[in-house]
Amino acid sequence: MPNTKGAGTGEDPAVEIVAGNGLLHRRLFLTRGAAMLGAGGLGLMTARPGGAEPLEIPPWMRSPGTHMSAYGQPSEHESDVQRVVGGTPNVVGSGVSFTPHHRLHGTITPNSLHFERHHSGVPSIDPQRHRLLIHGAVRRALTFTTEALLRYPTVTRIQFLECSGNSGQNLGPEPPQAPCGVIHGLMSCSEWTGVPLAILMEEAGVDPGATWVLAEGADAAAMSRSVPLEKIMDDAIVALYQNGERLRPENGYPMRLFLPGWEGNMSVKWLRRLQVTDAPTMTRDETSHYTDVLLGGKALILTFPMEVKSVITSPSTGLSLGAAGLYEITGLAWSGLGRIRRVEVSADGGRTWADAALTEPVLDKSFTRFRMAWRWDGGPAVLMSRAVDETGAVQPTRASIVAEHGERMNYHNNAIQAWSIADSGEVSNVYA
Ligand SMILES: Nc1nc2c(c(=O)[nH]1)N[C@H]1C(S)=C(S)[C@@H](COP(=O)(O)O)O[C@H]1N2
Ligand SMILES: [Mo]
Numbered sequence: 001m002p003n004t005k006g007a008g009t010g011e012d013p014a015v016e017i018v019a020g021n022g023l024l025h026r027r028l029f030l031t032r033g034a035a036m037l038g039a040g041g042l043g044l045m046t047a048r049p050g051g052a053e054p055l056e057i058p059p060w061m062r063s064p065g066t067h068m069s070a071y072g073q074p075s076e077h078e079s080d081v082q083r084v085v086g087g088t089p090n091v092v093g094s095g096v097s098f099t100p101h102h103r104l105h106g107t108i109t110p111n112s113l114h115f116e117r118h119h120s121g122v123p124s125i126d127p128q129r130h131r132l133l134i135h136g137a138v139r140r141a142l143t144f145t146t147e148a149l150l151r152y153p154t155v156t157r158i159q160f161l162e163c164s165g166n167s168g169q170n171l172g173p174e175p176p177q178a179p180c181g182v183i184h185g186l187m188s189c190s191e192w193t194g195v196p197l198a199i200l201m202e203e204a205g206v207d208p209g210a211t212w213v214l215a216e217g218a219d220a221a222a223m224s225r226s227v228p229l230e231k232i233m234d235d236a237i238v239a240l241y242q243n244g245e246r247l248r249p250e251n252g253y254p255m256r257l258f259l260p261g262w263e264g265n266m267s268v269k270w271l272r273r274l275q276v277t278d279a280p281t282m283t284r285d286e287t288s289h290y291t292d293v294l295l296g297g298k299a300l301i302l303t304f305p306m307e308v309k310s311v312i313t314s315p316s317t318g319l320s321l322g323a324a325g326l327y328e329i330t331g332l333a334w335s336g337l338g339r340i341r342r343v344e345v346s347a348d349g350g351r352t353w354a355d356a357a358l359t360e361p362v363l364d365k366s367f368t369r370f371r372m373a374w375r376w377d378g379g380p381a382v383l384m385s386r387a388v389d390e391t392g393a394v395q396p397t398r399a400s401i402v403a404e405h406g407e408r409m410n411y412h413n414n415a416i417q418a419w420s421i422a423d424s425g426e427v428s429n430v431y432a
Contacts, residue, residue: 018354021347024373026357093121098185109188120221136275139205162187164263180316189367194237226280261336306336309414310387321425324378335389349382
Protein backbone atom coordinates (compact mmCIF):
# COMPACT_ATOMS: atom_id res chain seq x y z
CA MET A 1 0.00 0.00 0.00
CA PRO A 2 1.45 3.44 -0.89
CA ASN A 3 2.49 5.36 2.17
CA THR A 4 4.58 8.17 0.80
CA LYS A 5 4.67 11.49 2.56
CA GLY A 6 3.54 14.31 0.37
CA ALA A 7 3.75 12.23 -2.76
CA GLY A 8 1.80 13.77 -5.54
CA THR A 9 0.46 16.67 -3.52
CA GLY A 10 3.47 18.88 -4.09
CA GLU A 11 2.54 21.24 -1.28
CA ASP A 12 2.78 19.92 2.22
CA PRO A 13 4.99 17.00 3.21
CA ALA A 14 2.64 16.20 6.10
CA VAL A 15 -0.19 15.36 3.73
CA GLU A 16 0.21 11.64 3.51
CA ILE A 17 -1.36 9.63 0.73
CA VAL A 18 -2.63 6.36 2.19
CA ALA A 19 -4.39 4.67 -0.73
CA GLY A 20 -5.07 5.02 -4.45
CA ASN A 21 -6.91 7.86 -6.16
CA GLY A 22 -6.28 10.52 -3.53
CA LEU A 23 -7.14 9.12 -0.09
CA LEU A 24 -5.26 11.05 2.59
CA HIS A 25 -4.26 10.07 6.12
CA ARG A 26 -6.97 10.56 8.75
CA ARG A 27 -4.48 12.69 10.67
CA LEU A 28 -5.83 15.55 8.55
CA PHE A 29 -8.83 15.62 10.90
CA LEU A 30 -6.71 15.76 14.05
CA THR A 31 -5.10 18.75 15.70
CA ARG A 32 -2.90 20.06 12.89
CA GLY A 33 -5.43 19.09 10.29
CA ALA A 34 -7.56 22.17 10.18
CA ALA A 35 -4.65 24.56 9.80
CA MET A 36 -3.08 22.37 7.18
CA LEU A 37 -6.21 22.34 5.08
CA GLY A 38 -5.92 26.09 4.71
CA ALA A 39 -2.16 26.24 4.47
CA GLY A 40 -1.65 23.23 2.29
CA GLY A 41 -3.18 24.78 -0.78
CA LEU A 42 -5.46 21.77 -1.12
CA GLY A 43 -8.22 23.79 -2.65
CA LEU A 44 -10.54 23.19 0.28
CA MET A 45 -13.78 25.03 0.56
CA THR A 46 -14.39 28.65 -0.15
CA ALA A 47 -13.00 30.60 2.81
CA ARG A 48 -11.14 33.58 1.41
CA PRO A 49 -8.11 35.10 3.12
CA GLY A 50 -9.54 37.98 5.17
CA GLY A 51 -9.68 41.35 3.46
CA ALA A 52 -10.23 44.49 5.48
CA GLU A 53 -13.83 44.98 4.29
CA PRO A 54 -16.34 45.36 7.14
CA LEU A 55 -19.24 42.88 7.29
CA GLU A 56 -22.66 44.10 6.19
CA ILE A 57 -25.38 44.64 8.81
CA PRO A 58 -28.07 42.22 7.61
CA PRO A 59 -31.81 42.88 8.15
CA TRP A 60 -32.03 40.33 10.99
CA MET A 61 -29.65 42.45 13.04
CA ARG A 62 -31.72 45.61 12.68
CA SER A 63 -34.72 44.59 14.82
CA PRO A 64 -35.45 41.92 17.43
CA GLY A 65 -36.28 38.42 16.25
CA THR A 66 -39.41 36.37 16.81
CA HIS A 67 -40.80 35.22 20.14
CA MET A 68 -40.08 31.99 22.02
CA SER A 69 -41.92 28.89 20.81
CA ALA A 70 -43.49 26.07 22.82
CA TYR A 71 -42.19 23.30 20.55
CA GLY A 72 -39.29 24.07 18.21
CA GLN A 73 -39.17 23.52 14.47
CA PRO A 74 -36.23 23.33 12.04
CA SER A 75 -35.20 26.42 10.09
CA GLU A 76 -37.52 27.25 7.19
CA HIS A 77 -34.39 27.04 5.03
CA GLU A 78 -34.11 23.34 5.86
CA SER A 79 -37.73 22.47 5.15
CA ASP A 80 -36.78 20.12 2.32
CA VAL A 81 -34.96 17.78 4.73
CA GLN A 82 -37.78 15.27 5.02
CA ARG A 83 -38.54 11.58 5.15
CA VAL A 84 -39.35 10.05 1.78
CA VAL A 85 -42.73 8.36 2.22
CA GLY A 86 -43.63 5.21 0.30
CA GLY A 87 -46.76 3.07 0.53
CA THR A 88 -47.73 -0.47 -0.38
CA PRO A 89 -50.26 -0.31 -3.23
CA ASN A 90 -53.79 -1.34 -2.16
CA VAL A 91 -52.81 -2.02 1.45
CA VAL A 92 -54.21 0.59 3.83
CA GLY A 93 -51.60 1.92 6.25
CA SER A 94 -48.83 -0.37 5.03
CA GLY A 95 -45.62 1.22 3.89
CA VAL A 96 -42.37 2.84 4.86
CA SER A 97 -40.76 6.22 5.23
CA PHE A 98 -37.01 6.63 4.87
CA THR A 99 -34.53 8.66 6.95
CA PRO A 100 -32.69 11.13 4.63
CA HIS A 101 -29.19 10.12 5.75
CA HIS A 102 -27.59 12.05 2.88
CA ARG A 103 -28.88 15.27 4.48
CA LEU A 104 -27.93 14.46 8.08
CA HIS A 105 -24.68 14.26 10.04
CA GLY A 106 -23.53 12.93 13.40
CA THR A 107 -25.15 9.71 14.63
CA ILE A 108 -28.48 10.59 16.29
CA THR A 109 -31.58 10.61 14.10
CA PRO A 110 -33.99 13.43 14.98
CA ASN A 111 -37.33 11.95 16.12
CA SER A 112 -39.20 13.66 13.28
CA LEU A 113 -36.93 11.91 10.76
CA HIS A 114 -36.79 8.42 12.31
CA PHE A 115 -37.73 5.89 9.63
CA GLU A 116 -41.17 4.27 9.76
CA ARG A 117 -42.45 0.85 8.86
CA HIS A 118 -46.09 0.12 9.55
CA HIS A 119 -48.02 -2.99 8.57
CA SER A 120 -51.39 -1.43 9.28
CA GLY A 121 -50.95 2.26 9.95
CA VAL A 122 -50.25 4.22 13.14
CA PRO A 123 -52.83 3.49 15.84
CA SER A 124 -54.05 6.42 17.89
CA ILE A 125 -53.58 4.99 21.38
CA ASP A 126 -54.92 6.52 24.56
CA PRO A 127 -52.12 5.87 27.08
CA GLN A 128 -54.68 5.73 29.92
CA ARG A 129 -56.52 2.83 28.28
CA HIS A 130 -53.46 0.99 26.98
CA ARG A 131 -52.36 -2.11 28.93
CA LEU A 132 -49.33 -4.39 28.75
CA LEU A 133 -50.08 -8.01 29.71
CA ILE A 134 -47.36 -10.51 30.66
CA HIS A 135 -48.77 -14.03 30.79
CA GLY A 136 -48.29 -17.65 29.65
CA ALA A 137 -45.61 -19.71 31.35
CA VAL A 138 -45.27 -17.45 34.39
CA ARG A 139 -46.00 -17.84 38.10
CA ARG A 140 -48.46 -14.93 38.02
CA ALA A 141 -49.75 -12.97 35.05
CA LEU A 142 -49.28 -9.21 35.34
CA THR A 143 -51.02 -6.24 33.72
CA PHE A 144 -49.24 -2.89 33.57
CA THR A 145 -50.75 0.51 32.94
CA THR A 146 -48.59 3.09 31.17
CA GLU A 147 -48.48 5.08 34.40
CA ALA A 148 -47.23 2.08 36.37
CA LEU A 149 -44.45 1.35 33.85
CA LEU A 150 -43.28 4.96 33.96
CA ARG A 151 -42.45 4.41 37.65
CA TYR A 152 -40.10 1.47 37.06
CA PRO A 153 -36.31 1.89 36.96
CA THR A 154 -35.02 2.60 33.47
CA VAL A 155 -31.87 2.24 31.39
CA THR A 156 -30.76 4.61 28.61
CA ARG A 157 -28.68 3.55 25.61
CA ILE A 158 -27.84 4.99 22.18
CA GLN A 159 -28.64 2.24 19.66
CA PHE A 160 -29.66 1.79 16.04
CA LEU A 161 -32.83 0.24 14.69
CA GLU A 162 -32.66 -1.26 11.20
CA CYS A 163 -35.41 -2.94 9.20
CA SER A 164 -34.13 -6.21 7.77
CA GLY A 165 -35.50 -5.00 4.42
CA ASN A 166 -33.12 -2.02 4.50
CA SER A 167 -30.89 -1.82 1.38
CA GLY A 168 -32.88 -4.69 -0.16
CA GLN A 169 -33.27 -2.70 -3.40
CA ASN A 170 -29.52 -3.13 -3.91
CA LEU A 171 -30.04 -6.86 -4.42
CA GLY A 172 -32.08 -6.24 -7.59
CA PRO A 173 -30.46 -6.76 -11.00
CA GLU A 174 -29.85 -3.03 -11.65
CA PRO A 175 -28.48 -0.56 -9.07
CA PRO A 176 -31.31 1.81 -8.08
CA GLN A 177 -30.49 5.48 -8.76
CA ALA A 178 -32.06 6.82 -5.57
CA PRO A 179 -30.63 8.98 -2.78
CA CYS A 180 -28.59 7.22 -0.09
CA GLY A 181 -31.43 7.78 2.37
CA VAL A 182 -33.88 5.97 0.12
CA ILE A 183 -31.63 2.98 -0.55
CA HIS A 184 -30.43 2.77 3.06
CA GLY A 185 -33.02 4.85 4.95
CA LEU A 186 -34.82 2.05 6.81
CA MET A 187 -32.45 2.56 9.71
CA SER A 188 -32.09 5.22 12.37
CA CYS A 189 -30.28 5.69 15.67
CA SER A 190 -31.72 7.10 18.87
CA GLU A 191 -31.12 7.36 22.56
CA TRP A 192 -33.72 4.90 23.90
CA THR A 193 -34.90 4.90 27.50
CA GLY A 194 -37.02 2.12 28.90
CA VAL A 195 -37.62 -0.53 31.53
CA PRO A 196 -35.39 -3.65 31.30
CA LEU A 197 -37.69 -6.56 30.55
CA ALA A 198 -35.68 -8.75 32.92
CA ILE A 199 -37.19 -6.74 35.81
CA LEU A 200 -40.77 -7.31 34.64
CA MET A 201 -40.14 -10.99 33.86
CA GLU A 202 -38.66 -11.55 37.30
CA GLU A 203 -41.73 -9.97 38.83
CA ALA A 204 -43.97 -12.32 36.84
CA GLY A 205 -41.74 -15.32 37.64
CA VAL A 206 -40.85 -17.21 34.46
CA ASP A 207 -41.47 -20.99 34.62
CA PRO A 208 -38.40 -23.19 34.38
CA GLY A 209 -38.31 -24.68 30.90
CA ALA A 210 -39.77 -21.57 29.20
CA THR A 211 -37.57 -20.48 26.29
CA TRP A 212 -39.50 -18.03 24.08
CA VAL A 213 -41.70 -14.95 24.40
CA LEU A 214 -44.39 -13.92 21.91
CA ALA A 215 -44.61 -10.12 21.59
CA GLU A 216 -47.79 -8.58 20.15
CA GLY A 217 -48.58 -4.99 19.13
CA ALA A 218 -51.79 -3.02 19.58
CA ASP A 219 -52.10 -2.00 15.92
CA ALA A 220 -54.78 -3.28 13.53
CA ALA A 221 -52.22 -5.81 12.24
CA ALA A 222 -51.63 -7.06 15.81
CA MET A 223 -48.13 -7.65 14.53
CA SER A 224 -46.37 -10.32 16.53
CA ARG A 225 -42.98 -12.00 16.72
CA SER A 226 -41.33 -14.69 18.83
CA VAL A 227 -38.24 -13.66 20.78
CA PRO A 228 -35.85 -16.04 22.56
CA LEU A 229 -36.20 -15.65 26.34
CA GLU A 230 -32.43 -15.27 26.54
CA LYS A 231 -32.59 -11.98 24.57
CA ILE A 232 -35.54 -10.76 26.67
CA MET A 233 -33.52 -11.34 29.86
CA ASP A 234 -30.29 -9.96 28.38
CA ASP A 235 -30.82 -6.44 26.99
CA ALA A 236 -34.46 -6.08 25.86
CA ILE A 237 -36.37 -3.04 27.10
CA VAL A 238 -39.89 -1.70 27.00
CA ALA A 239 -38.96 1.66 25.48
CA LEU A 240 -40.86 4.71 26.73
CA TYR A 241 -38.61 7.60 25.66
CA GLN A 242 -36.75 8.35 22.42
CA ASN A 243 -34.08 11.07 22.42
CA GLY A 244 -35.37 12.39 25.72
CA GLU A 245 -39.05 12.76 24.87
CA ARG A 246 -41.85 10.21 24.95
CA LEU A 247 -41.99 7.96 21.90
CA ARG A 248 -43.61 9.36 18.79
CA PRO A 249 -46.89 7.66 17.77
CA GLU A 250 -45.25 6.33 14.61
CA ASN A 251 -42.44 4.74 16.63
CA GLY A 252 -44.66 2.93 19.12
CA TYR A 253 -46.28 5.35 21.59
CA PRO A 254 -46.93 4.76 24.42
CA MET A 255 -44.48 1.79 24.59
CA ARG A 256 -42.55 -0.52 22.31
CA LEU A 257 -40.32 -3.52 22.60
CA PHE A 258 -36.73 -2.61 21.75
CA LEU A 259 -34.27 -5.42 20.97
CA PRO A 260 -30.78 -3.94 20.48
CA GLY A 261 -29.04 -5.03 17.27
CA TRP A 262 -31.82 -7.30 16.02
CA GLU A 263 -33.94 -6.89 12.91
CA GLY A 264 -36.35 -3.98 13.31
CA ASN A 265 -39.44 -6.11 12.80
CA MET A 266 -38.95 -7.78 16.18
CA SER A 267 -39.01 -4.49 18.08
CA VAL A 268 -42.80 -4.68 18.28
CA LYS A 269 -44.40 -1.25 18.48
CA TRP A 270 -47.45 -0.35 20.57
CA LEU A 271 -46.53 -3.37 22.71
CA ARG A 272 -49.56 -4.88 24.49
CA ARG A 273 -48.83 -8.53 25.17
CA LEU A 274 -45.88 -10.75 26.08
CA GLN A 275 -46.70 -14.43 26.29
CA VAL A 276 -44.01 -16.71 27.71
CA THR A 277 -43.86 -20.00 25.77
CA ASP A 278 -41.62 -23.03 25.29
CA ALA A 279 -41.27 -22.68 21.49
CA PRO A 280 -41.47 -20.01 18.79
CA THR A 281 -45.13 -19.36 17.93
CA MET A 282 -44.47 -19.31 14.15
CA THR A 283 -46.54 -16.19 13.51
CA ARG A 284 -47.35 -14.88 10.03
CA ASP A 285 -44.62 -12.26 10.31
CA GLU A 286 -41.84 -14.75 11.06
CA THR A 287 -42.84 -17.40 8.51
CA SER A 288 -44.28 -15.74 5.39
CA HIS A 289 -42.07 -12.66 5.81
CA TYR A 290 -38.66 -11.87 7.23
CA THR A 291 -37.12 -15.09 5.97
CA ASP A 292 -33.91 -15.30 3.93
CA VAL A 293 -34.16 -17.30 0.72
CA LEU A 294 -31.24 -19.45 -0.34
CA LEU A 295 -30.29 -20.72 -3.78
CA GLY A 296 -32.38 -23.81 -4.44
CA GLY A 297 -35.54 -22.39 -2.88
CA LYS A 298 -35.06 -23.15 0.81
CA ALA A 299 -35.23 -20.26 3.25
CA LEU A 300 -33.70 -19.46 6.60
CA ILE A 301 -36.15 -18.34 9.29
CA LEU A 302 -35.63 -16.65 12.64
CA THR A 303 -32.42 -14.86 11.60
CA PHE A 304 -32.19 -12.12 14.18
CA PRO A 305 -29.01 -9.97 14.31
CA MET A 306 -28.34 -7.18 11.82
CA GLU A 307 -24.74 -7.82 10.90
CA VAL A 308 -21.78 -5.49 10.37
CA LYS A 309 -22.42 -2.79 7.77
CA SER A 310 -21.43 0.69 6.65
CA VAL A 311 -22.42 3.22 4.03
CA ILE A 312 -20.90 6.46 2.76
CA THR A 313 -23.60 9.10 3.22
CA SER A 314 -21.61 11.88 1.51
CA PRO A 315 -20.81 11.98 -1.31
CA SER A 316 -23.70 9.81 -2.52
CA THR A 317 -26.29 9.74 -5.31
CA GLY A 318 -28.16 12.96 -5.86
CA LEU A 319 -25.30 14.95 -4.37
CA SER A 320 -22.83 16.34 -6.87
CA LEU A 321 -19.18 17.32 -6.33
CA GLY A 322 -18.08 20.80 -7.33
CA ALA A 323 -14.51 21.63 -8.30
CA ALA A 324 -11.67 19.15 -7.92
CA GLY A 325 -9.97 19.46 -4.52
CA LEU A 326 -10.24 18.27 -0.96
CA TYR A 327 -13.42 16.54 0.20
CA GLU A 328 -14.53 14.82 3.36
CA ILE A 329 -15.91 11.37 2.67
CA THR A 330 -18.19 10.50 5.57
CA GLY A 331 -20.68 7.84 6.51
CA LEU A 332 -22.13 5.52 9.10
CA ALA A 333 -21.01 2.11 10.34
CA TRP A 334 -22.84 -0.21 12.76
CA SER A 335 -23.18 -3.81 13.85
CA GLY A 336 -25.91 -5.70 15.68
CA LEU A 337 -23.19 -7.85 17.21
CA GLY A 338 -21.22 -5.17 19.03
CA ARG A 339 -18.95 -2.20 18.47
CA ILE A 340 -17.33 -1.11 15.23
CA ARG A 341 -13.61 -1.82 15.30
CA ARG A 342 -12.53 -0.43 11.95
CA VAL A 343 -13.83 1.21 8.77
CA GLU A 344 -11.77 1.25 5.60
CA VAL A 345 -12.47 3.41 2.57
CA SER A 346 -11.50 2.91 -1.06
CA ALA A 347 -11.57 5.53 -3.83
CA ASP A 348 -10.54 3.16 -6.60
CA GLY A 349 -13.35 0.62 -6.55
CA GLY A 350 -11.79 -1.64 -3.92
CA ARG A 351 -8.26 -2.01 -5.30
CA THR A 352 -6.67 -0.16 -2.38
CA TRP A 353 -8.10 0.71 1.04
CA ALA A 354 -7.18 2.96 3.96
CA ASP A 355 -8.49 3.40 7.51
CA ALA A 356 -11.07 6.08 8.12
CA ALA A 357 -11.16 8.11 11.35
CA LEU A 358 -13.90 6.93 13.72
CA THR A 359 -15.70 9.67 15.65
CA GLU A 360 -15.94 8.97 19.38
CA PRO A 361 -17.84 7.61 21.16
CA VAL A 362 -17.83 4.23 19.41
CA LEU A 363 -20.80 2.54 21.11
CA ASP A 364 -22.21 -0.98 21.22
CA LYS A 365 -24.92 -1.65 18.57
CA SER A 366 -24.95 2.01 17.64
CA PHE A 367 -24.14 4.16 14.62
CA THR A 368 -20.48 5.16 14.41
CA ARG A 369 -19.59 8.13 12.20
CA PHE A 370 -16.47 7.74 10.06
CA ARG A 371 -14.52 10.31 8.07
CA MET A 372 -11.87 10.13 5.38
CA ALA A 373 -9.96 12.96 3.72
CA TRP A 374 -9.96 12.72 -0.06
CA ARG A 375 -8.30 14.79 -2.68
CA TRP A 376 -10.46 14.42 -5.78
CA ASP A 377 -8.41 15.01 -8.93
CA GLY A 378 -11.53 15.61 -11.02
CA GLY A 379 -11.39 12.19 -12.68
CA PRO A 380 -13.56 9.10 -12.30
CA ALA A 381 -13.58 7.39 -8.91
CA VAL A 382 -15.52 4.64 -7.17
CA LEU A 383 -15.96 5.20 -3.42
CA MET A 384 -16.62 2.29 -1.06
CA SER A 385 -16.55 1.66 2.69
CA ARG A 386 -15.98 -1.63 4.49
CA ALA A 387 -16.61 -2.08 8.21
CA VAL A 388 -15.25 -4.62 10.68
CA ASP A 389 -16.92 -5.18 14.07
CA GLU A 390 -15.45 -6.27 17.39
CA THR A 391 -16.26 -9.92 16.68
CA GLY A 392 -13.91 -9.65 13.68
CA ALA A 393 -16.80 -9.94 11.17
CA VAL A 394 -16.04 -8.09 7.91
CA GLN A 395 -18.74 -6.44 5.80
CA PRO A 396 -19.28 -8.68 2.73
CA THR A 397 -19.41 -7.80 -0.95
CA ARG A 398 -22.69 -7.82 -2.88
CA ALA A 399 -21.30 -10.61 -5.04
CA SER A 400 -20.82 -12.89 -2.04
CA ILE A 401 -24.40 -12.30 -0.84
CA VAL A 402 -25.81 -12.94 -4.32
CA ALA A 403 -23.70 -16.11 -4.58
CA GLU A 404 -25.31 -17.41 -1.38
CA HIS A 405 -28.88 -16.17 -1.79
CA GLY A 406 -29.42 -15.21 -5.44
CA GLU A 407 -31.17 -11.97 -6.38
CA ARG A 408 -34.54 -12.94 -4.85
CA MET A 409 -33.23 -12.21 -1.38
CA ASN A 410 -34.97 -9.24 0.25
CA TYR A 411 -33.60 -9.11 3.76
CA HIS A 412 -30.36 -8.69 5.70
CA ASN A 413 -28.40 -7.07 2.88
CA ASN A 414 -25.27 -5.74 4.59
CA ALA A 415 -23.19 -5.59 1.39
CA ILE A 416 -20.56 -2.96 0.66
CA GLN A 417 -22.07 0.06 -1.14
CA ALA A 418 -20.19 1.60 -4.09
CA TRP A 419 -20.77 5.15 -5.35
CA SER A 420 -19.31 6.10 -8.71
CA ILE A 421 -18.09 9.67 -9.29
CA ALA A 422 -18.04 10.87 -12.91
CA ASP A 423 -15.74 13.59 -14.29
CA SER A 424 -18.71 15.93 -14.01
CA GLY A 425 -18.90 15.27 -10.26
CA GLU A 426 -22.22 13.42 -10.64
CA VAL A 427 -22.58 10.55 -8.20
CA SER A 428 -24.36 7.30 -9.10
CA ASN A 429 -25.03 3.92 -7.52
CA VAL A 430 -22.98 1.07 -8.99
CA TYR A 431 -22.44 -2.60 -8.23
CA ALA A 432 -18.70 -3.10 -7.84
N1 LIG B 1 -46.99 -3.51 16.10
C1 LIG B 1 -46.11 -3.32 15.12
N2 LIG B 1 -44.79 -3.35 15.41
C2 LIG B 1 -43.89 -3.16 14.43
C3 LIG B 1 -44.28 -2.95 13.09
C4 LIG B 1 -45.68 -2.90 12.80
O1 LIG B 1 -46.11 -2.69 11.67
N3 LIG B 1 -46.55 -3.11 13.84
N4 LIG B 1 -43.31 -2.83 12.13
C5 LIG B 1 -42.04 -3.48 12.43
C6 LIG B 1 -41.00 -3.26 11.46
S1 LIG B 1 -41.03 -4.21 10.04
C7 LIG B 1 -39.94 -2.44 11.74
S2 LIG B 1 -38.63 -2.32 10.70
C8 LIG B 1 -39.93 -1.57 12.93
C9 LIG B 1 -39.93 -0.11 12.50
O2 LIG B 1 -39.93 0.75 13.60
P1 LIG B 1 -40.12 2.31 13.37
O3 LIG B 1 -41.37 2.50 12.54
O4 LIG B 1 -40.20 2.91 14.72
O5 LIG B 1 -38.91 2.77 12.62
O6 LIG B 1 -41.06 -1.78 13.76
C10 LIG B 1 -41.53 -3.10 13.81
N5 LIG B 1 -42.57 -3.19 14.79
MO1 LIG C 1 -38.98 -4.01 9.06
